[in-house]
Every structure is written in structure tokens, then in C-alpha cells.
Amino acid sequence: MTVDIQRWAVKVEYDGTELVGWQRQKSGLSVQQVLEEAAEKLCNNQYKVSSITAGRTDSGVHALGQVAHLDFPAHLPFNAKKICDGLNHYMKPHAIAILQAAQVDLEWNARFTAIQRKYRYIILNRHSRPALNTNYVWHVRKVLDVGKMYRAAQQLLGLHDFTSYRATACQANSPIRKLDRFEIYQKDDLIYFEPEARSFLHHQVRNMVGTLKMIGEGYWPEEQAYSILQAKDRRAAGITAPATGLFLTQVIYPIDPFIE
Amino acid sequence: MTVDIQRWAVKVEYDGTELVGWQRQKSGLSVQQVLEEAAEKLCNNQYKVSSITAGRTDSGVHALGQVAHLDFPAHLPFNAKKICDGLNHYMKPHAIAILQAAQVDLEWNARFTAIQRKYRYIILNRHSRPALNTNYVWHVRKVLDVGKMYRAAQQLLGLHDFTSYRATACQANSPIRKLDRFEIYQKDDLIYFEPEARSFLHHQVRNMVGTLKMIGEGYWPEEQAYSILQAKDRRAAGITAPATGLFLTQVIYPIDPFIE
Numbered sequence: 001m002t003v004d005i006q007r008w009a010v011k012v013e014y015d016g017t018e019l020v021g022w023q024r025q026k027s028g029l030s031v032q033q034v035l036e037e038a039a040e041k042l043c044n045n046q047y048k049v050s051s052i053t054a055g056r057t058d059s060g061v062h063a064l065g066q067v068a069h070l071d072f073p074a075h076l077p078f079n080a081k082k083i084c085d086g087l088n089h090y091m092k093p094h095a096i097a098i099l100q101a102a103q104v105d106l107e108w109n110a111r112f113t114a115i116q117r118k119y120r121y122i123i124l125n126r127h128s129r130p131a132l133n134t135n136y137v138w139h140v141r142k143v144l145d146v147g148k149m150y151r152a153a154q155q156l157l158g159l160h161d162f163t164s165y166r167a168t169a170c171q172a173n174s175p176i177r178k179l180d181r182f183e184i185y186q187k188d189d190l191i192y193f194e195p196e197a198r199s200f201l202h203h204q205v206r207n208m209v210g211t212l213k214m215i216g217e218g219y220w221p222e223e224q225a226y227s228i229l230q231a232k233d234r235r236a237a238g239i240t241a242p243a244t245g246l247f248l249t250q251v252i253y254p255i256d257p258f259i260e
Numbered sequence: 261m262t263v264d265i266q267r268w269a270v271k272v273e274y275d276g277t278e279l280v281g282w283q284r285q286k287s288g289l290s291v292q293q294v295l296e297e298a299a300e301k302l303c304n305n306q307y308k309v310s311s312i313t314a315g316r317t318d319s320g321v322h323a324l325g326q327v328a329h330l331d332f333p334a335h336l337p338f339n340a341k342k343i344c345d346g347l348n349h350y351m352k353p354h355a356i357a358i359l360q361a362a363q364v365d366l367e368w369n370a371r372f373t374a375i376q377r378k379y380r381y382i383i384l385n386r387h388s389r390p391a392l393n394t395n396y397v398w399h400v401r402k403v404l405d406v407g408k409m410y411r412a413a414q415q416l417l418g419l420h421d422f423t424s425y426r427a428t429a430c431q432a433n434s435p436i437r438k439l440d441r442f443e444i445y446q447k448d449d450l451i452y453f454e455p456e457a458r459s460f461l462h463h464q465v466r467n468m469v470g471t472l473k474m475i476g477e478g479y480w481p482e483e484q485a486y487s488i489l490q491a492k493d494r495r496a497a498g499i500t501a502p503a504t505g506l507f508l509t510q511v512i513y514p515i516d517p518f519i520e
Contacts, residue, residue: 013391062392088388097391128348131273131357132322136392 004074008083009104009257010035012066015095016243017135021059022066031057031066031096038090039070042083047073054114054251058203060243062136064120065099067251069110078103102257116180116252117200121193121209122245125186137190138209138245144216146186152215152225153182153193156208163232165208166201167240175232177201184212194249203240211238264334268343269364269517270295272326275355276503277395281319282326291317291326291356298350299330302343307333314374314511318463320503322396324380325359327511329370338363360518368517376440376512377460381453381469382505385446397450398469398505404476406446412475412485413442413453416468423492425468426461427500435492437461444472454509463500471498 012031020028032051039049053068072078083101091097124130124137125144156165156179163175181196193209211228214220220238228236272291280288292311299309313328332338343361351357384390384397385404416425416439423435441456453469471488474480480498488496 013388015392015394064392084388095391095394097388099386099388126359128273128344128357128359131355132275132324132396134275134355 005071005106006074006076006078007069007071007104007106007108008078009067009069009102009108009110010083010087010098011100011258012063012068013097013099014063014066015135016057016060016062018095019059021061022053022056028059029094031063034091034094034096035068035070035087038087039072041090042078042086043072043076052110054110055117055248057246057248058243060135061246061248063248065250066248067110067114067253069104069108100258104257108253108257110251113253114199114251115254116196116198116250117248118194118196118250118252119200119205120247120249121205121241122247123191123193123209123213124189125191126189135244136247138213138242140213140217142217144191144213145218146184146191146216148222149191149193149212149216150184152212152222153184153195153208155223155226156229157182160229161232162201162204162229164228164234164237165204165211166234167203167207168234170202172201175201177204182208206241206243206246207234207237209241209245213241214238265331265366266334266336266338267329267331267364267366267368268338269327269329269362269368269370270343270347270358271360271518272323272328273357273359274323274326275395276317276319276321276323278355279319281321282313282316288319289354291323294351294354294356295328295330295347298347299332301350302338302346303332303336312370314370315377315508317506317508318503320395321506321508323508325510326508327370327374327513329364329368362517364517368513370511373513374459374511375514376456376458376510377508378454378456378510378512379460379465380507380509381455381465381501382507383451383453383469383473384449385451386449395504396507398473398502400473400477402477404451404473405478406444406451406476408482409451409453409472409476410444412472412482413444413455413468415483415486416489417442420489421492422461422464422489424488424494424497425464425471426494427463427467428494430462432461435461437464442468466501466503466506467494467497469501469505473501474498 022031024030051068080101084098087098122137124139159178179197183194282291284290311328311330340361344358347358382397384399419438443454
């Protein structure tokens with residue numbers, strides 16, 4: 001038996017600190033599990049609800065503007081406010097919040113319709129350890145040269161084989177990705193890394209940041225980011241930057257489903 | 261017996277969430293207790309060390325740039341790095357960090373030499389509850405009119421009797437204070453309130469923000485902030501905004517002791 005369905009897109013914010021990442025894991029609580037269980041409660045637990053997301057973030061990674069879609073039986077009397085407030089109610093007390101909800105066509109897919117993903121990575125670059133925002137930054141003591149890191153990052157723009165910058169466990173069929181932008185700037189003692197692409201490989205952002213940090217501290221020359229790319233070997237690149245500093249900030253679609 | 265002393269100014273950052281505020285309390289851990297105990301460990305627990313602070317923040321209030329001074333026996337072989345790193349080491353794992361340390365004259369006093377204090381209060385103004393930064397904002401659902409709040413705040417500038425805006429338990433001799441600036445601005449869904457004065461009364465910032473919020477949501481007209489001031493009665497003013505959104509951002513001295 002098939003049921004007629006209604007599809008809802010949701011914009012999701014979460015603090016990844018206590019979560020095992022987007023995908024369900026036996027080892028702990030995931031965004032997917034909390035969201036789907038809340039969606040099922042919204043259906044009085046009479047239906048199974050599954051979700052598809054734009055970005056399967058790792059354990060500890062945060063999101064300001066993650067997007068997912070959920071399918072519900074068509075006959076349920078839902079509207080955007082009910083989806084948003086209802087999911088937020090049932091997801092308490094977990095650090096996950098729905099910011100917006102919008103009904104979409106059944107052809108629309110949070111993952112495959114997305115044309116661009118934006119991430120932000122934050123390094124706190126100062127001598128003293130942080131007292132505030134400890135879960136939202138990577139604390140690096142050594143003074144980093146932002147100009148060097150910026151110039152190195154620009155060499156990664158364009159269509160490349162990113163084998164050196166993806167996790168060895170990455171399951172994507174192809175290591176080819178097109179990096180469209182990579183802004184790097186400093187405000188007081190915070191350094192922001194903002195890469196943008198249609199899609200990223202597993203650990204790609206954190207591996208690029210880890211390599212750039214080693215360039216910024218003078219361990220490698222700025223040309224190294226590009227030579228590492230050419231090596232097509234994960235062992236050539238730098239360390240994987242910790243998950244704490246990473247935020248999925250925005251997912252872009254041909255038409256923004258959340259514009260009212 | 262009196263001992264020759266050396267006096268050190270320290271710039272302190274802290275997350276007030278788990279602390280009972282600056283001052284020592286039987287009810288829990290204070291910044292003062294953590295700092296003084298770390299200072300005593302730095303002296304191998306052979307001397308008592310007491311501190312004086314520029315701003316005795318309340319429980320739950322945070323600081324980005326609190327300033328205090330500590331007196332140590334003159335013969336101990338200290339320098340800025342040793343004070344800073346040593347205190348940070350002994351204050352672990354508490355959410356308190358020394359950002360800078362500088363030796364000062366014995367006439368210099370963190371509290372009395374200060375000529376200006378700056379605070380920041382942050383309201384998250386959106387429908388959905390926050391998933392991130394939950395301890396660093398006051399979440400207000402109703403849309404606030406920033407222009408109205410800004411104009412109301414400007415009416416509080418200058419020398420006034422702030423009785424209506426201080427805690428009834430406030431122990432300051434005089435309710436007269438001079439409010440020098442009060443910036444209010446919005447970035448995305450965050451509204452920033454930044455008052456600046458030589459000194460503030462107990463709860464003054466939180467009571468002003470609580471009142472402005474009621475003006476911003478349309479409960480009161482914008483003239484109300486000034487009529488409340490004229491009433492000289494705490495009961496005339498609005499609610500006390502919660503501690504979570506408040507940060508002591510900066511303390512200003514005639515000469516910045518931390519400039520190297």
C-alpha cells in the first residue's frame with residue numbers, strides 16, 4: 001500500500017557538541033534521530049517519518065542553516081507554523097531548533113536540489129585558552145598569517161581532484177569537486193574560513209583548514225596547499241581541524257523554499 | 261608585620277553560566293574565589309592573596325574584558341607571562357581565563373582608577389528557540405522595534421537619579437549616575453544594547469534593557485523610559501532582563517595598563 005504524501009522542507013539550527021552528527025548512529029544521539037522521532041510524535045506515532053538532509057555533518061559540527069525534508073501522509077492537517085512549532089516542541093530539550101518550514105513539491109529534494117553549500121570555520125587565535133564559546137572555536141596559540149592562508153586558499157579554487165583533502169573513508173564516487181569561493185578574514189582574535197561549493201567531500205573543509213593553519217603558522221610555504229592538491233594523496237595534507245570550529249551556515253537552492 | 265607588595269592588573273574573560281558572579285558566596289563558585297585560589301597556588305599557598313575588581317558582576321553574567329588587581333609579596337619572581345599562564349593553569353577547568361597581565365603602581369586600583377565601563381546585552385529576537393548560544397542571549401519571540409528602543413534609550417543619557425532602574429537591594433550611596441552612551445543596533449536576529457558609563461548601579465543595565473524590551477514590543481510608548489526615570493521608584497520600571505544576555509565588555513582607565 002502506498003500513501004499520498006506531503007513533503008516539508010525545514011531549516012535547522014543545531015549545536016553539535018552533544019550529538020554524534022547528522023546521521024543515525026548506535027553510539028549516541030543524532031540530529032536525524034531527534035528530528036524523525038519528533039516528526040513521528042507530530043503524527044501521534046502512527047507513521048514512520050524519514051528525512052533527507054542537504055549535508056550529513058559529522059559529530060561535533062554545528063549548523064546555522066542546515067536544510068532537510070520530511071515526508072508525512074498527505075491527509076494530516078499541517079501548516080508551516082504547526083510543523084515548526086510542533087517539531088521544536090518535541091525536540092526539546094535537545095540543542096536542535098527548526099527555524100523555518102515550507103511545503104515543497106515531491107520532486108524537490110533537500111540533498112539533490114541543493115546547488116550550493118556554505119560552511120564557516122572559526123579559529124580563536126590568541127595565547128590564552130577560551131573561557132567563552134569553547135565548543136564553537138578551534139583554539140590555536142601560534143600567531144597565524146591570515147594573508148598567507150588566504151593566498152594559499154585561493155589556489156584551491158576551481159575544479160580539482162581533492163583526494164588529498166578528503167577523508168580516506170570518504171564514500172563519494174568521485175574526488176572531483178569545484179570550490180567556488182574561499183573567504184578568509186580576521187576580526188579581533190577570531191579568524192573565519194568560509195568555503196563555498198556545490199558539494200564537499202567527507203572532511204574536506206576540516207582538512208583544508210588544518211592544512212591552511214599549518215601554512216599560517218609558517219610550517220609550510222603558501223604554495224604547499226596547491227602542491228598537496230597535486231599529490232592526490234591524503235598523507236600529503238595537514239591535520240584534520242577539530243569539529244568544534246565548524247558550522248554549516250547555508251544551503252542554496254535554485255528557488256529558496258523558505259521565502260514567504 | 262607588613263610585607264612589601266607587587267600589584268598586578270589582569271584582564272579576565274569568563275562564562276558566568278556556572279558561576280555565582282564575581283563576589284565570593286557560600287552558595288557556589290565565584291570568579292573571585294577561583295582567581296584568588298589560583299593566585300595563592302602561584303605562591304605555593306604560602307600567602308593569602310586578595311583581589312579588587314572593576315565590576316562585581318552578578319550570577320550568570322559574562323565578561324569579555326573584566327579587570328581586577330591582585331597583590332603579591334614583592335620578593336616573588338613574577339613577570340606578565342608567569343602571572344597570565346600560571347593563573348590560567350591553576351584556574352582550570354573553570355570557565356575563567358586571564359587574557360593579559362601587567363604590573364601596576366600601588367596607587368593604581370582596578371575599581372577606583374577605572375573611568376568608564378562598557379556592557380553589552382544581547383537579545384535573540386526570533387520565533388524559534390535558540391539551539392546555539394543558549395547561555396549568551398535573552399530569547400524574545402515578539403518582534404521588537406529597534407528604532408523605538410534606541411530613541412527611548414537616548415532619553416536616559418546624561419546625569420540622572422536612576423532610582424527606578426536600580427535593584428531595591430542596591431547598596432550604592434547615591435542613585436545618581438551619568439549615562440554617557442547607549443548604542444542599540446540589530447544584526448540579523450540579534451539585537452545589541454551597549455550602554456557606557458563611569459559606573460552603573462546594581463541591576464541598572466538589566467533593568468534598562470527589561471524596560472526597553474517592553475517599549476520595543478509596544479507594551480509602553482517610547483516616552484515611558486524617561487517618565488520611569490522621573491518616577492524615582494523601582495516599581496515604575498519594567499522587568500529585570502535575565503543575566504544570560506549580559507557581558508561586561510570593557511573597562512577603561514586613564515592610561516591602559518595592558519598596552520605593551
